[in-house]
Amino acid sequence: MKQKIRIGSGAGFSGDRIEPALILAEKGELDYLVLECLAERTIALAQKEKLANPELGYDPLLEKRLIGLLPLLARKKIRLITNMGAANPIAAAKKVREMLVKAGLNLKIATVTGDDVLEKLDLNELSLEGNKAIKNYPEIISANAYLGHEGILEALQNEAQIIITGRVADPSLFLAPMIHEFGWDTQNFDLLGKGTVIGHLMECAGQITGGYFADPLKKPVPGMETLGHPFADIFPDGKAIISKVNGTGGVVNLQTVKEQLLYEVINPFQYLTPDVAADFTTVKLHDLQNDRVEIRDGTGNKRPETLKVSIGYLAYFKGEGEISYAGTGAFERAKLAEEIIVKRIGNQFSEFRTDLLGINSLHKSTFGQDTIPYEIRLRVAGKARSIEDAKLIGEEVEALYTNGPAAGGGVIKRASEIIGIVSVLMNRKKINTQVTYL
Amino acid sequence: MKLLEIAHSRAGDKGNISTLSLIPYEEKNYQLLCEKVSIEKVAAHLKNIANGKIERFELPHISSLLFVCHDALETGVTTSLALDSHGKTLSSALLEMEI
Incomplete structure (x- = not known):
């Protein structure tokens, strides 16, 4: 040894x-x-x-x-x-x-x-996170x-x-x-x-x-x-x-x-x-x-006695868009842009959020540090049922270029499929580990 | 004084749970952290973030505290719409606490 x-x-x-x-x-x-x-x-x-x-x-x-x-x-x-x-x-x-x-x-x-x-999964089992039967999650991809x-x-x-x-x-x-x-x-x-x-x-x-x-x-x-x-x-x-x-x-x-x-x-x-x-x-x-x-x-x-099983499912399609504003009045213009977006498409998504990067995107609070930065970036994100619907968010943010407010720049837009993960426990006796040599 | 002056922290994620360690730079300050950084204090400080139960574990052998914050990641890393879906930056939020 x-x-x-x-x-x-x-x-x-x-x-x-x-x-x-x-x-x-x-x-x-x-x-x-x-x-x-x-x-x-x-x-x-x-x-x-x-x-x-x-x-x-x-x-x-x-x-x-x-x-x-x-x-x-x-x-x-x-x-x-x-x-x-x-x-x-x-x-x-x-x-x-x-x-x-x-x-x-x-x-x-x-x-x-x-x-x-995946083949051994009991679809009636409840997920540890949502306490919801596995069969009620959309499109299970992997277990x-x-x-x-x-x-x-x-x-x-x-x-x-x-x-x-x-x-x-x-x-x-x-x-x-x-x-x-x-x-x-x-x-x-x-x-x-x-x-x-x-x-x-x-x-x-x-x-x-x-x-x-x-x-x-x-x-x-x-x-x-x-x-x-x-x-x-x-x-x-x-x-x-x-x-x-x-x-x-x-x-x-x-x-x-x-x-x-x-x-x-x-x-x-x-x-x-x-x-x-x-x-x-x-x-x-x-x-x-x-x-x-x-x-x-x-x-x-x-x-x-049980092993954790991670289950992947198709959760939703995420749409995102971002745009920046700078200088005096940047905060007010970013807020106006946010308001415009919310009014135009805010109710078309099952979940929708806007953040001002540099102000409130990470902790919803600045813990008393309330100085307004020189530049501010608006981020818009939402959950959609299809990739096409998700793309609308980036398209609407991009359209702020010509439709204003003034001097918005640096747009990026993204739409992506989001796989969620939930878990269940499975008796270890149901699982066979195999070793293959090649 | 802010916590960041005497301690450091690392955030971790498990599903919809955020784990936040709190480690004094000098081990002699461990007792002070145990006294000053109660569950109630952390809950009030992170009121916009941690929506569920908060547990505090004391690890005297390594002079460290661990806060386990339930329902703190807006459904969890894989499904959250948040920019920082892992909550990796939450350690910085904890260290902003005044004691």
Whole structure:
């Protein structure tokens, strides 16, 4: 058994930068590299792509992200775990095989599937969010269960070097190699809780190395343009040290780790994943200086018997338009433009809103800071039943050019299909994780 | 004094819930935050934003507070018409609070 493994986190969302993963692979002395690229809604969009073309439905940046990485994985013997398979891990694996052949490389690939539970969905079940039967949501597109560590673990035990999954709980992408390397008992929820804390800290990549943390006034971070992504040295007792590659930008300290530990946590006593109910409240942090923070303790309790299933449905068509006004009287002209739009089309949409960017678009309040900015941008948005209806909003905003008020400029207009997500719980016995090698 | 002078925060989203951490720059100010930043105070400060229940978790081992604000994202990130549908900027709203 190894006494330490090192896992790098090279991407924290589907649109993340490409080069931090390359730097981690080149200079990070990694055992594993994880690329987390699957947001809640991404898989529903991918499912639509797959329906249109069975060879697609995986992450659109797959090739761009992996083309430079594959030779590094081979040369440095790093194992890759990624959820870039999205709605179609098998097609993603075929694409990666093709890329490997082209590069003259031969690495074992595994896919983890079984998260697609659309066929198994009980349409009479009520959604957790709206307490409304699933069948009453318009046009269900996808249903994907959050799988745990199991499929990835099996692939690791069978010596796959590249593991491509669909929907897997983000921390499980990191927990699986810990279980594999240290032989953790999967009923030892204390260790699984500790490993899940580490996975949770790592999953958003640059958010723990000072990226999303930075604020020039109160929290200055050096080298933001070359922000390094994190790696964790993990030990058999579940302790870890989080750091980053020397020479990259960013910072790892108690503040960046604390912000990430609590990020998107709705109950720190019980952070539920398919693997464990992790307890974050006992985690202790120790700053080892030089961008190194030690993570200790944290624990966990028995895993839930049900898995969360995310269901994508066609919610509505969104129409948007924006226009700017400047100088003295900008506020009054923007308000007049707003009034004109509301009078003309405000009652034609099931939901309709106007915002003045710079004044009230984010918090509906300025908390007493009532100075009027030099320039103001009016934003109009509404929910429509068809893309044609949605386009009306942008068209009406654009028509303010000639029909006034005076000196409006910089119009943009957009209309898009909006996929909503609701969730249900599904008994884990109904879900079969499959591992395929190719 | 505004909260931003002694603490930092990060917003997260889960469905229609916004999570807001509150972390003192200096750990000695943790008790002060526990005393001054009550659920009632946060509810009043975010009255235009957080429409549902607000929970407060105390994490003494890391000297941090966590506010979990229900019904705060105008139906949630995937369906909201808001410009910042994730509520990522809400951490800045919390830090504007006077204590």
